[in-house]
Amino acid sequence: xxxxxxxxxxxxxxxxxxxxxxxxxxxxxxxxxxxxxxxxxxxxxxxxxxxxxxxxxxxxxxxxxxxxxxxxxxxxxxxxxxxxxxxxxxxxxxxxxxxxxxxxxxxxxxxxxxxxxxxxxxxxxxxxxxxxxxxxxxxxxxxxxxxxxxxxxxxxxxxxxxxxxxxxxxxxxxxxxxxxxxxxxxxxxxxxxxx
Amino acid sequence: xxxxxxxxxxxxxxxxxxxxxxxxxxxxxxxxxxxxxxxxxxxxxxxxxxxxxxxxxxxxxxxxxxxxxxxxxxxxxxxxxxxxxxxxxxxxxxxxxxxxxxxxxxxxxxxxxxxxxxxxxxxxxxxxxxxxxxxxxxxxxxxxxxxxxxxxxxxxxxxxxxxxxxxxxxxxxxxxxxxxxxxxxxxxxxxxxxx
DNA sequence: ACTAAAATATACCGATCGGTATTTATTAGG
DNA sequence: CCTAATAAATACCGATCGGTATATTTTAGT
Numbered sequence: 001x002x003x004x005x006x007x008x009x010x011x012x013x014x015x016x017x018x019x020x021x022x023x024x025x026x027x028x029x030x031x032x033x034x035x036x037x038x039x040x041x042x043x044x045x046x047x048x049x050x051x052x053x054x055x056x057x058x059x060x061x062x063x064x065x066x067x068x069x070x071x072x073x074x075x076x077x078x079x080x081x082x083x084x085x086x087x088x089x090x091x092x093x094x095x096x097x098x099x100x101x102x103x104x105x106x107x108x109x110x111x112x113x114x115x116x117x118x119x120x121x122x123x124x125x126x127x128x129x130x131x132x133x134x135x136x137x138x139x140x141x142x143x144x145x146x147x148x149x150x151x152x153x154x155x156x157x158x159x160x161x162x163x164x165x166x167x168x169x170x171x172x173x174x175x176x177x178x179x180x181x182x183x184x185x186x187x188x189x190x191x192x193x194x195x
Numbered sequence: 196x197x198x199x200x201x202x203x204x205x206x207x208x209x210x211x212x213x214x215x216x217x218x219x220x221x222x223x224x225x226x227x228x229x230x231x232x233x234x235x236x237x238x239x240x241x242x243x244x245x246x247x248x249x250x251x252x253x254x255x256x257x258x259x260x261x262x263x264x265x266x267x268x269x270x271x272x273x274x275x276x277x278x279x280x281x282x283x284x285x286x287x288x289x290x291x292x293x294x295x296x297x298x299x300x301x302x303x304x305x306x307x308x309x310x311x312x313x314x315x316x317x318x319x320x321x322x323x324x325x326x327x328x329x330x331x332x333x334x335x336x337x338x339x340x341x342x343x344x345x346x347x348x349x350x351x352x353x354x355x356x357x358x359x360x361x362x363x364x365x366x367x368x369x370x371x372x373x374x375x376x377x378x379x380x381x382x383x384x385x386x387x388x389x390x
Numbered sequence: 391a392c393t394a395a396a397a398t399a400t401a402c403c404g405a406t407c408g409g410t411a412t413t414t415a416t417t418a419g420g
Numbered sequence: 421c422c423t424a425a426t427a428a429a430t431a432c433c434g435a436t437c438g439g440t441a442t443a444t445t446t447t448a449g450t
Contacts (some may be wrong), residue, residue, distance in 0.1 A: 003447065021309040026220035029438060040439080042398045050438065083255045096414065101309050109368045110305040114216040114296050158365060158374050159358070159381040166361030171224055172352060173319055181351050186354040190385070198417065198427065200391065235409080237428045280412060 008046045008056075011036050014062055014063075016057040021101030023055050023111040024119060056117060061104035061125055065093070079141035083134065083191050086164045087184040092170045102172045105130070106165045131157045140192075146195035156194065163187045203241045203251075206231050211259075211272045211336040216296030218306040219249050226321075246339065249314060256299035257321055260288070267313060274336035278329065278386050282379040289366045289375055297367045300325070301360045326352045342390035358382045 012034045029050060032171050033040055047053045072085040092098040101107060105126050112119035134157035141147035163183060171180035209230040214222050224245060235388055242248045267280040281286060287293040300321050308313035329352035336342035362378035365371075 002396085007397080022218070023218065023220065023306065023310075025218065030436075039399050041400070041442095044439070045397060045399095082271075092424080099275075103307075106364060107305055108296075109364050110302055111218065113368050115218075115221055122369070125369060127365060133259060152377070155377040155380060158378050162361030162365055162378045163357050164361065165364055166357030166359065167303060169304050169360055170322060170357055173308050173315070177325055182347070182350040183353050183357045185350060186385075190381075202427080223406080225406075234429050236412095236430070239409070240427060 002081050004046055007038075007042070011038070011043060011046060011053065012056045012060045015053055016060045018102045019054055020061050020104050020107055023107065024050075024116055025111075027054070051116075051118065054116075055122060058104060058108055058119060058122055061100070062122075065089075065104060066130075069086070076090060079137055079144065080191050082137055083160060084085040084188060086160070087187065089162060090168055091177065091180055091184075095177050102138060103165060103168045106168055127161070133157075134160055141195070145195075151194055159190065160187065163190070199241055202233075202237070206233070206238065206241060206248065207251045207255045210248060211255045212295045214249055214252040215256050215299050215302055218247075218302065219311055220306075222249070246313065249311075250317060253303055253314060253317055256295070256303075257317075260284075260299060261325075274332055274339065274341050275386050275389070277332055278355060279383060281355070282382065285359060285363055286372065286375055286379075289363060290372050298360060298363050301363055322356070325356060328352075329355055336390070339363060340390075346389055354385070355382065358385070 004132055011032070015032050016028070018031050018035055027050075027060070029040060029043065032043055032050075032053060043053070047056070057097070058183055069085060073082045074080045074086060090103065091099060093102055108119060108123040109127070110186070112123060115169055131154065133172055135153035138147055138151065138153035138156050142149050142151065164184065167183035167187075170183065171177065198207055198387075200202065206227070210222070210227050213226050213230055218224070224235060224238065227248060228235055228243075231238070237329070238248070242251070263284055264280060267284055268277045271277045271280060288295060288297055300318055303314060303318040307318060326349065330348035333346065333348035333351050337344050337346065337348070358378060358381070362375055362382075365378065366375035
């Protein structure tokens with residue numbers, strides 16, 4: 001790995017939480033140099049512009065959360081347990097024990113959907129991939145008789161994502177983990193009612 | 196009503212959708228003068244600074260949506276129907292027939308929670324008021340035997356808000372009204388299962 | 391160790407940022 | 421209609437914005 005490649009990764013690691021908290025417009029080049037200790041010349045030696053840093057930061061934040069989800073899902077045997085891994089994982093994003101700025105999908109969706117087409121494209125793909133992944137899980141659950149055959153996999157996927165993301169918004173804003181627990185209690189009941 | 200009061204309202208009306216779409220950091224004074232046709236001097240003759248415009252814009256956006264919700268709720272007789280008015284109202288915010296930038300509560304919560312304490316305080320209050328309002332409706336539903344007595348009003352309130360806001364995020368990002376319909380189908384089932 | 395290439399720092403660019411002091415135009419009351 | 425008060429426009433402020441050309445340092449292959 002060349003020096004520039006290392007620096008690129010370093011810049012992304014250091015700025016990803018900032019973009020997640022402040023958003024694209026709210027994160028300045030000064031924020032980036034301050035977080036990395038590097039100069040503007042060095043940043044622009046490794047990235048064409050601020051957009052490229054923001055896009056790379058989103059990829060990094062997304063991979064960070066989705067790899068944790070994948071790892072936790074692999075530990076679970078039943079489909080229903082797999083569908084419920086979000087509860088524990090996202091709690092850490094809310095109560096500060098992981099400490100970033102919440103879910104990058106939610107943050108970037110709201111931040112970019114009316115302002116930044118390229119970033120919007122990335123988060124759009126992330127949501128659709130997420131939906132398809134859950135839908136496939138549900139299909140597997142139906143095939144394995146764990147979930148009733150009359151259930152709509154896409155509807156279930158969208159409902160789960162909505163509850164999770166809406167729950168994150170509420171819990172992060174209010175700083176109330178109890179709210180997260182209550183909403184996730186409803187999610188648990190919902191998943192258990194599927195079959 | 197004095198001229199200045201009219202101008203203040205005019206400025207808020209014209210800039211509220213911009214703040215809702217672009218967020219606080221993403222909305223510049225140039226955006227404000229362009230949207231109003233006024234000059235910077237005139238803006239600052241009516242507002243102390245950009246913060247004051249943003250705060251007034253949030254109040255305006257919030258009142259706009261909540262008054263529509265109140266009006267629609269008053270048309271409904273049963274508690275369950277009252278709890279389901281969000282379905283039709285927010286659809287208009289998503290499919291463009293009302294054309295703003297989505298739900299101001301969601302947008303401002305994500306935009307301000309890590310960056311703008313004053314704005315965060317306003318949206319925090321809005322969410323808590325919203326939660327309490329739904330919880331009171333549920334309590335009335337329990338009193339009127341429409342909803343089972345073992346249901347937790349706060350949990351129901353939080354769950355409904357999470358599904359609505361999460362659903363808005365997904366549907367607005369993907370521009371798919373079908374997704375909204377599917378998620379709201381789950382909400383309908385949820386509300387009907389309450390008693 | 392030497393050197394060419396790669397990477398970082400320095401210094402600077404015009405544009406835009408939020409904000410203000412002052413001047414001009416408009417409003418409303420007598 | 422005149423005038424004092426109010427409101428809006430003009431012109432300007434320093435700071436910061438994203439970005440770049442150039443100089444300096446560091447890296448890595450021989």
